[in-house]
Amino acid sequence: MNVPRPIVAAAILAAALVMPGRAYAQIDFSGVWAPIFHEDQPERVPGPDVGDYAGLPINDAARMKADTWDASILTLPEHQCKPHPSTYGFRGVGNLRIWLDFDDATQKLIKINTQIQWMEQKREIWMDGRPHPPDYAAHTWQGFSTAHWEGPVLVVDTTHLKQGWMRRNGLALSDRATMEERFIRHGDLLTHIFMITDPVYLTEPLVKSNGFRLTANGIVDPYPCESVDEVVREKGVVPSHLPGTNEASEEFAAKHHLSVEGVRGGAATALPEFAKKAAAP
């Protein structure tokens, strides 16, 4: 039968439109992105002071864990090569590379990969509809991520995270934390918004945003790591401060003439009402 070409084309187009399970990338995030540090620069680049918990919806358990944290724990060989977990990595330094994996036959988007330079934080974000692993499966630094599109916005859900951190001064996240993210592209700018929920250390979700700029010739260098004995110490020692003995935890407020109550964190301290109260004579 000789079918007119316009009809064949229309049929192919119609079939393509109704074919189930297609998940074409609506926005292409691939490329190398450089972090923009206008937001929270003192915390993200030089690093936060000990005792700076300002603006975070933490509970008393998180406060105690951070107050008793001793940075010397990072000298233990088992701690030296830990990468940032995905709950923190996008706030760290170093370029971000994003690339896409497609199924050869169907050209369906299977996975979005990300890698951040420091400690080679490699992450897989699955787009093929697979379920999250069972609760007895292993946890990883980057967690298990699946995503879907909400219009032009990529929405990512992450579970199975290892115990991690929300700030590099001992403020911990537990392995029960989960994260929801939004990736939004505006030309050469990428906005990344994340919301962390942790029933162990947060009283309400922690929401932060990060900015990135696309680079034309961006490089993500390798980051090998080999742990070594940095400090001679008795076997089995784990550095920490006994509760109530870490005097450094109060230095931040004094140095910046801030309210001690404010820098100790908590959801209420992030509200305008608290700022008014703290400013009152």
Place this chain on the structure above:
Amino acid sequence: MRAFAAGIVVAALLTAAPVRAQTGAAPDFSNIEIHSLHVQGSVWMIVGGPFNAAVSIGNDGVLVVDTMVEPLADKFLAEIRKLAGDKPIRYVINTHFHADHTGGNAKVIPAGQSIIAGNFAAQVGAAAANQANVIAHENTQIRMMSDLKPAPPFIAMPTDTFFTEAKDLYFNGEAVQILHQPSAHTDGDVIVFFRKSDVIVAGDVYINTTFPIVQLDQGGSFQGIIDALNRIVDLTVPAEKQEGGTYVIPGHGHLADEADVVEYRDMNTILRDRFLDAIKKGRTLEQIKASRPVLDYEGRYGATSGFWTTDNFIEAAYRSLSQPAKKTSQVR
């Protein structure tokens, strides 16, 4: 949470008394499904609700580490058959004596077969071939006879015990080390290291569901738990960036690697140091409890009800650390 709720069931099975007597009602096992997860090499993790076990499957047959609880034994065996087909169960290893790790022995052991021949056949009888060989530390066998009430049937008992620091096997093409951890969760704990598969089955010296369960009246100690965790950290080698590499199947909880064990080891070491400081300062148990010394970990590992509460842990740790150090009779 599943693991939290099921902890009550686990706890009831830890000791000798019947489940009903401790909980007021028999737990319902009918809804518990058995699942398996290939870890790596020849080793699979088998999970039934809050209970963990492991199997090695290969050309030599099946080696089972722990047998869950008696009511799940049929489902547990069915899962082994699903994974291993008709390969014979040659060995069962019990990591310690508690009924949530040995309860299925009476059904799993007779489902196995041993190779019995030569002089050994004359010593034990040819009928011994009709069951799996059962390996455990000597203290586990002793406590199964003395502490479990009612005592398990003879068929459920270890047949091949040892009193030294370690016992070795070569099975399914790899070395298997059975390493005694003196005075940890109990006095008969072993961890099982599958060297080629690079998997450790830890028993209850490493769990990631609660604070460590220190059974002082069964020969356990808090420092022994920490020592066992440090030994696991010594044996494990992570792959790139402190992840993967050697995997660790905990007695209860999710599959782990070195970083997870390190986190748990760090917590227990930090808490030990706090307890020792308080004891040194003459604080009473009640004063220590009132100071909330484990607040920073309570949301993750603590409980206010059930068998193993936060208070239970603090009491056990305090008592354990207040005692003079025990001399362990470890024989090399």
